[in-house]
Amino acid sequence: MENITKLKIGLLCRGINVNPHEKYFREIVPEKYAAGGKSRAGVAGSGKSFILEHGEPCNIGVLQPFLQESPYEFKIIDNKGWILKDGEKAIKATLREPQWHQTSLSNEIQLHGKDSLATALSNYCIYKKQGEGCKFCIIDVGGDVVFRDPLKIARSIETIEKNPDLRASLNIEDKYNPNLQAEELFKRKKFIEPRDININAGALKNAAEIYGTTISKIREVSKLPVFIEIGPVTKNEMETLYSAGTNALSFNMEVYDKNARLNVIPGKAKQNSPDVYLKAMRNASDLFGENQVTSWILIGLEPVEKTIEGIKRIAETGAIPLPKPFRPLYGADYERRNPPRVEDAILIYREWLDTIKEYGLNPLKAKAGCARCNACFPLRELLKYGV
Numbered sequence: 487m488e489n490i491t492k493l494k495i496g497l498l499c500r501g502i503n504v505n506p507h508e509k510y511f512r513e514i515v516p517e518k519y520a521a522g523g524k525s526r527a528g529v530a531g532s533g534k535s536f537i538l539e540h541g542e543p544c545n546i547g548v549l550q551p552f553l554q555e556s557p558y559e560f561k562i563i564d565n566k567g568w569i570l571k572d573g574e575k576a577i578k579a580t581l582r583e584p585q586w587h588q589t590s591l592s593n594e595i596q597l598h599g600k601d602s603l604a605t606a607l608s609n610y611c612i613y614k615k616q617g618e619g620c621k622f623c624i625i626d627v628g629g630d631v632v633f634r635d636p637l638k639i640a641r642s643i644e645t646i647e648k649n650p651d652l653r654a655s656l657n658i659e660d661k662y663n664p665n666l667q668a669e670e671l672f673k674r675k676k677f678i679e680p681r682d683i684n685i686n687a688g689a690l691k692n693a694a695e696i697y698g699t700t701i702s703k704i705r706e707v708s709k710l711p712v713f714i715e716i717g718p719v720t721k722n723e724m725e726t727l728y729s730a731g732t733n734a735l736s737f738n739m740e741v742y743d744k745n746a747r748l749n750v751i752p753g754k755a756k757q758n759s760p761d762v763y764l765k766a767m768r769n770a771s772d773l774f775g776e777n778q779v780t781s782w783i784l785i786g787l788e789p790v791e792k793t794i795e796g797i798k799r800i801a802e803t804g805a806i807p808l809p810k811p812f813r814p815l816y817g818a819d820y821e822r823r824n825p826p827r828v829e830d831a832i833l834i835y836r837e838w839l840d841t842i843k844e845y846g847l848n849p850l851k852a853k854a855g856c857a858r859c860n861a862c863f864p865l866r867e868l869l870k871y872g873v
């Protein structure tokens with residue numbers, strides 16, 4: 487089973503191809519990245535959350551440079567979804583698009599992983615505006631600047647939660663199975679059961695206030711645990727966010743090495759040193775509780791040993807480090823930068839496993855957010871199968 491972990495790491499690093507002549511090609515590979523913040527901050531944009539045979543989601547890049555070098559392909563064979571490696575069946579996999587993605591509700595809320603309701607409050611980012619954005623990020627793709635209305639976000643969540651038909655989905659292999667009649671398709675419908683709400687945005691002035699207002703509105707209509715991704719905030723702001731109803735949060739370090747930070751995330755690096763992030767993590771761990779604070783750290787944008795050092799420093803604060811392979815995206819400053827080597831990622835994930843054991847951390851206890859979702863990382867696989 488260790489191979490499942492390695493396979494997931496390979497998929498996260500290298501992405502997947504789909505034959506453009508297959509009738510399901512456009513359902514998987516968009517013509518371009520979604521605008522209006524739907525591609526989110528960071529590197530997860532363009533990915534599709536396949537659900538692998540063991541039940542875990544995997545956000546795999548489907549539209550990005552270097553895909554022609556990936557050994558992976560998704561293909562429906564004999565009405566079953568498969569991920570192939572070098573043309574050989576590697577693991578069964580499927581995709582499920584919920585019904586609400588066909589409606590205007592998808593402007594507010596997108597499904598992440600297999601059961602997370604995600605929204606970006608805005609695609610504006612002060613660092614991008616200053617010409618100092620993170621070089622991997624395409625949050626501003628599409629040009630239009632969007633600030634979402636908190637009330638509309640809350641109403642969309644309420645509508646989705648209350649209407650099972652909006653949460654209905656079909657496995658992609660069933661949807662494209664010519665032998666299935668309407669009655670059988672109806673029986674095979676799967677209803678997505680949302681488990682949490684995941685909120686992010688670009689770096690904003692008054693971020694805590696904007697997030698707080700939205701979370702208060704959500705709390706009026708939903709009991710789902712709320713996770714937010716935000717820059718380091720003060721203790722007071724943390725308390726406001728906590729009182730508004732935030733259950734878990736992430737301060738994303740992205741890159742640990744000081745020199746690499748200045749190159750890769752110039753605006754963020756000048757605004758806050760790694761120590762400021764670490765302090766915020768420590769304070770938040772005290773307030774939000776064990777295993778409810780996380781920090782993304784990207785694999786492939788600094789020397790391996792620096793990423794490992796960053797992982798250890800994050801874990802020391804009581805926060806869960808979330809290492810994720812860097813993904814080159816079209817239009818990003820780092821479009822032509824190679825994705826990380828799979829062997830380097832495996833090395834980092836081995837260290838991650840040792841580190842979280844050493845510090846007594848447990849991502850399985852995260853109430854909400856990226857650690858719970860697991861689509862962008864092989865966390866549950868590492869804990870269950872090792873690597």
Ligand code: SF4
Pocket residue numbers: 527528610611612613614618619620623624625687688689751754
């Ligand atoms: S802070 Fe960096 S990752 Fe976040 S939205 Fe701005 S440019 Fe993108």
